[in-house]
Amino acid sequence: MPHHLSGETRLFPIIGDPIIYVQSPDRLTRALAAVGQNGICIPMQVAETDFASVMAGLTRTNNVDGILVTMPHKFTARGSCTTLSSRSALLGVVSVMRRNPDGTWHGDMLDGLAFLKAQKEQGAAFQQARVLLLGAGGAGRAIALALMAEGLRELVIFDSSTEKAAELVALAAEAGAGKILVGSPDPLGFDVICNATPIGMGLGDPLPLDVTFLQPTTFVGDVISGHGETPLLRAARSRGCKTTSGDQMVEAVQTMMLDFLLHR
Amino acid sequence: MPHHLSGETRLFPIIGDPIIYVQSPDRLTRALAAVGQNGICIPMQVAETDFASVMAGLTRTNNVDGILVTMPHKFTARGSCTTLSSRSALLGVVSVMRRNPDGTWHGDMLDGLAFLKAQKEQGAAFQQARVLLLGAGGAGRAIALALMAEGLRELVIFDSSTEKAAELVALAAEAGAGKILVGSPDPLGFDVICNATPIGMGLGDPLPLDVTFLQPTTFVGDVISGHGETPLLRAARSRGCKTTSGDQMVEAVQTMMLDFLLHR
Numbered sequence: 001m002p003h004h005l006s007g008e009t010r011l012f013p014i015i016g017d018p019i020i021y022v023q024s025p026d027r028l029t030r031a032l033a034a035v036g037q038n039g040i041c042i043p044m045q046v047a048e049t050d051f052a053s054v055m056a057g058l059t060r061t062n063n064v065d066g067i068l069v070t071m072p073h074k075f076t077a078r079g080s081c082t083t084l085s086s087r088s089a090l091l092g093v094v095s096v097m098r099r100n101p102d103g104t105w106h107g108d109m110l111d112g113l114a115f116l117k118a119q120k121e122q123g124a125a126f127q128q129a130r131v132l133l134l135g136a137g138g139a140g141r142a143i144a145l146a147l148m149a150e151g152l153r154e155l156v157i158f159d160s161s162t163e164k165a166a167e168l169v170a171l172a173a174e175a176g177a178g179k180i181l182v183g184s185p186d187p188l189g190f191d192v193i194c195n196a197t198p199i200g201m202g203l204g205d206p207l208p209l210d211v212t213f214l215q216p217t218t219f220v221g222d223v224i225s226g227h228g229e230t231p232l233l234r235a236a237r238s239r240g241c242k243t244t245s246g247d248q249m250v251e252a253v254q255t256m257m258l259d260f261l262l263h264r
Numbered sequence: 265m266p267h268h269l270s271g272e273t274r275l276f277p278i279i280g281d282p283i284i285y286v287q288s289p290d291r292l293t294r295a296l297a298a299v300g301q302n303g304i305c306i307p308m309q310v311a312e313t314d315f316a317s318v319m320a321g322l323t324r325t326n327n328v329d330g331i332l333v334t335m336p337h338k339f340t341a342r343g344s345c346t347t348l349s350s351r352s353a354l355l356g357v358v359s360v361m362r363r364n365p366d367g368t369w370h371g372d373m374l375d376g377l378a379f380l381k382a383q384k385e386q387g388a389a390f391q392q393a394r395v396l397l398l399g400a401g402g403a404g405r406a407i408a409l410a411l412m413a414e415g416l417r418e419l420v421i422f423d424s425s426t427e428k429a430a431e432l433v434a435l436a437a438e439a440g441a442g443k444i445l446v447g448s449p450d451p452l453g454f455d456v457i458c459n460a461t462p463i464g465m466g467l468g469d470p471l472p473l474d475v476t477f478l479q480p481t482t483f484v485g486d487v488i489s490g491h492g493e494t495p496l497l498r499a500a501r502s503r504g505c506k507t508t509s510g511d512q513m514v515e516a517v518q519t520m521m522l523d524f525l526l527h528r
Contacts (some may be wrong), residue, residue, distance in 0.1 A: 007286040007307045019327065022271040029269055042306055043271045043327060049325035057321020060314035063283065063307060243309055 010039040016070035019045040055080040066261035081107035107249030112142030114253040122220040126150035132190040135197035136168040148176025156183035185209040200230035274303040280334035281383040283309040319344040330525035331361045345371035376406030378517040388483040390414035399460035412440025420447035449473040459486045464494035480504030
């Protein structure tokens with residue numbers, strides 16, 4: 001029981017389907033309390049086709065100050081936002097919304113930024129770095145876009161679908177300058193490697209790259225969270241690499257969401 | 265922080281305008297926790313004209329199991345219910361809703377019942393009693409209807425608007441048998457007196473009846489809550505009467521709402 005749960009409590013719903021696995025109701029509510037905010041993050045189980053209707057109701061509920069969006073609503077949510085951050089507009093994806101002064105919604109997408117933040121906290125450096133990104137899906141796209149602001153020397157993108165990899169190369173080139181190209185998952189010579197594929201979630205998954213060629217000077221990050229240490233990170237650590245896990249990214253997302261929601 | 269706040273938490277919103285004064289977010293959430301339910305009562309600040317839109321969104325949010333309705337929505341809420349209890353239908357008022365098996369809403373109005381429950385707990389007896397009801401507004405109507413199931417000998421209704429008192433006499437006569445009539449606020453000869461007027465909320469309010477004629481055998485109940493002991497109850501107690509306060513009614517409402525929401 002929050003000591004502050006009252007008629008004055010402000011609401012920060014998280015909308016998803018399924019919703020039962022999300023950690024934000026507990027984590028974000030604790031984070032709000034820690035900064036003295038009388039606010040609560042509540043889970044809302046909403047089917048994809050009902051998103052707009054639920055959003056209409058939340059928009060008219062005046063003590064709803066912010067909304068978190070998780071699968072499968074991250075694309076649909078864009079339609080409920082009157083304004084978008086440039087990265088959110090480019091990706092076509094929204095993961096978090098807050099009110100504009102007129103009560104409409106401003107959307108942003110923090111996952112890519114949070115992943116880089118977590119990596120930097122563990123010692124990764126991106127300035128003039130050669131970066132290999134594995135996976136050109138939702139997570140990969142967000143990370144590629146966030147990387148564009150980091151002053152890389154080179155970004156190589158690999159996806160089992162060469163077409164998806166090429167699309168992301170084009171998207172990243174729109175967002176930033178520098179050498180951006182489709183490549184192979186060969187880890188040799190990279191300063192940072194980011195796994196944004198789901199490989200490592202399944203028991204008995206292969207490794208997403210050949211760790212034999214992984215050098216100890218390469219920093220390895222993995223987006224997979226809630227599955228313990230992935231085989232990729234275990235192999236990387238045993239070869240002397242510094243690493244960042246998906247759980248550390250989730251932690252960083254929480255902090256960034258709080259800052260975004262409270263306009264800090 | 266509820267130890268159980270998670271993606272699996274069930275929602276029981278309370279909708280009102282203004283919402284900041286309601287106590288249910290704290291009280292109902294504690295009550296749910298006390299019976300082992302992972303549920304939370306959240307305040308929703310919603311203007312009268314936005315009620316239907318917010319209800320549409322909540323109906324499509326699958327982990328919303330029940331809804332509390334407070335002013336000014338108690339009349340409008342009827343329109344969102346597919347089924348109603350008979351007292352709710354007769355009063356045209358809904359204070360609480362739960363899901364039917366098909367996901368639609370069933371509405372009820374528990375305020376009158378809760379007031380009688382609180383009075384009985386303090387020793388009031390209604391069988392064959394002569395009851396004086398002061399006030400024929402929303403609270404008075406709910407109490408009159410609840411009294412109809414108690415086997416009274418006589419119900420006398422007073423309101424400063426004789427027309428409203430007469431309307432309520434007609435409504436009560438629809439709901440039950442017995443002697444029901446419009447009368448004066450003279451307390452002499454009654455077994456139970458219920459104040460359902462707002463007199464006693466304001467500093468310097470007059471008493472709603474002439475306490476000089478109040479007998480110690482008369483039980484006196486007051487619907488006014490959150491204002492400490494009202495002048496009426498203070499005068500009644502000093503004359504030896506047993507009493508029930510609006511705060512005790514609110515307490516009884518909480519228990520009855522929990523039973524209703526959890527189908528107990």
